[in-house]
Amino acid sequence: PRPVIIDTDPGIDDAIAILAALAAPAFDIRGVTTVAGNIGIETTTRNAGRILALAGRGDIPVIAGAAAPLARKGFDTADIHGRDGLGGVPFPEPLAPPAGADAAGWIADTLDATAPGTLDILALGPLTNLALLLRDRPDTAQRVGRIIAMGGAIDEPGNIGPRSEFNLAADPEAAAAVLGSGLPVTLIPLDVTRRVRAARAYVASLRAASTTAATASANLIEAYFTTTTGGASRPLHDPCVMLFALRPELFDCEDLTLSVDIGDGPDAGALTPGGAGAPSVEVALGVDADQALALLADVLG
Numbered sequence: 001p002r003p004v005i006i007d008t009d010p011g012i013d014d015a016i017a018i019l020a021a022l023a024a025p026a027f028d029i030r031g032v033t034t035v036a037g038n039i040g041i042e043t044t045t046r047n048a049g050r051i052l053a054l055a056g057r058g059d060i061p062v063i064a065g066a067a068a069p070l071a072r073k074g075f076d077t078a079d080i081h082g083r084d085g086l087g088g089v090p091f092p093e094p095l096a097p098p099a100g101a102d103a104a105g106w107i108a109d110t111l112d113a114t115a116p117g118t119l120d121i122l123a124l125g126p127l128t129n130l131a132l133l134l135r136d137r138p139d140t141a142q143r144v145g146r147i148i149a150m151g152g153a154i155d156e157p158g159n160i161g162p163r164s165e166f167n168l169a170a171d172p173e174a175a176a177a178v179l180g181s182g183l184p185v186t187l188i189p190l191d192v193t194r195r196v197r198a199a200r201a202y203v204a205s206l207r208a209a210s211t212t213a214a215t216a217s218a219n220l221i222e223a224y225f226t227t228t229t230g231g232a233s234r235p236l237h238d239p240c241v242m243l244f245a246l247r248p249e250l251f252d253c254e255d256l257t258l259s260v261d262i263g264d265g266p267d268a269g270a271l272t273p274g275g276a277g278a279p280s281v282e283v284a285l286g287v288d289a290d291q292a293l294a295l296l297a298d299v300l301g
């Protein structure tokens with residue numbers, strides 16, 4: 001199995017992604033690091049522990065990370081993910097307290113203890129912890145295999161501003177640092193995640209699978225139907241990161257150089273392709289959505 005760290009702000013769709021990763025034998029999850037994003041750091045950290053507890057994986061450490069973006073104030077998204085960040089879906093309490101409160105330092109120590117190029121980071125939230133890793137331990141950061149991050153919008157409108165997506169807009173300075181780092185990065189933007197959608201029939205099929213992970217995911221998607229508007233289906237943003245890590249051939253990718261808007265306007269965090277001299281990033285622009293959804297159901301079930 002492939003060693004991975006999940007960096008996350010759970011979050012309804014983060015929770016589904018983590019449950020899928022826990023259920024996939026292809027991953028050796030070394031730890032779950034948390035970041036403020038969908039909700040504050042205390043809640044995202046507790047939620048990471050609750051999700052691991054549901055899967056009976058108290059052996060996987062949770063390490064709390066950044067409580068705030070590098071240079072600005074966080075957003076309040078309680079209307080989307082509920083006051084508890086998980087849409088009120090029942091989860092057990094964490095089996096263990098957090099194993100630390102310095103996610104960036106813990107990621108660096110873990111990279112130093114792992115063969116270079118073999119540890120991947122699955123990033124489901126604002127990129128603050130990874131920017132701190134690059135700032136504080138730049139040489140160690142070079143040991144990462146690949147960062148696969150959900151974030152951004154290329155040809156699609158944004159979901160928090162006209163052109164900006166939540167994870168990048170929550171911490172544009174961090175996004176600029178990570179996308180400009182030259183590390184191997186794959187970005188999974190809204191252009192892809194908005195196509196991987198769960199309708200009611202999909203929820204029913206998860207329920208029918210009746211595993212713990214599938215049932216909890218069905219409950220989480222139901223909660224997402226209640227807390228958001230948007231027709232007959234809902235996008236499964238963060239699970240796309242796990243699906244890409246499992247089966248990259250389901251996605252169409254292009255190498256793009258991207259610049260991140262770090263201004264204060266409504267486009268903060270928005271991406272503009274181009275930018276001479278910037279390192280390029282692999283960007284997923286297309287997906288076989290039917291196969292992606294089938295893979296997710298298969299893993300959860």
Ligand code: BDR
Binds near residue numbers: 038125159
């Ligand atoms: C991203 O924003 C968060 O609300 C979701 O968890 C996902 O990571 C989608 O824009």
Ligand code: CA
Binds near residue numbers: 008010014125
């Ligand atoms: Ca997230």
